[in-house]
Amino acid sequence: AQSVTQLGSHVSVSEGALVLLRCNYSSSVPPYLFWYVQYPNQGLQLLLKYTSAATLVKGINGFEAEFKKSETSFHLTKPSAHMSDAAEYFCAVSKPSGTYKYIFGTGTRLKVLA
């Protein structure tokens, strides 16, 4: 069975500081992995996805994530936080075939301090 764990339900960083949001997964087959962002009162928007083509994935808004098979991790980073990055972030895992269902993590709410 697949599962996703996001460590830290709330993370606070200062504006300009490094953003690091953690995601660990378990999967019996090589997975697809995703990071989504949700701004208040909105739906989810895809930030980036890992599909085995490259272990370092670059996404929108300056975010990137590195797939580490040995650590079963897919942490999301951004070198310099901006106030507009304040949102909730979700990690999700999917099998590469079948019904394409996602398993989501419980989310991390990012707060950016001025």
Place this chain on the structure above:
Amino acid sequence: DAGITQSPRHKVTETGTPVTLRCHQTENHRYMYWYRQDPGHGLRLIHYSYGVKDTDKGEVSDGYSVSRSKTEDFLLTLESATSSQTSVYFCAISESVAGSYNEQFFGPGTRLTVL
């Protein structure tokens, strides 16, 4: 933006009443999903569809039913709403074409309150 709409966007209802939420897409995608979002739980899959009249249960399907009579519409029904079904409901779509990598596109959500 993917063409996904949800209706209604907000609804307040009473315990025991039936409620139907609608998801409409203009992308002609094969797969459609209903999730609920609750604090501390992230998004949890209620039901999904892999084609017209083809549906299956997700991890939190008790108390919910779905129907898909057309590619573009996926209905979620609460036969007899309970307070535990107060939540934000999201619809998502995806397509199994080369290069899509299972990416799901999400609607704007429906906030449902059951009193």
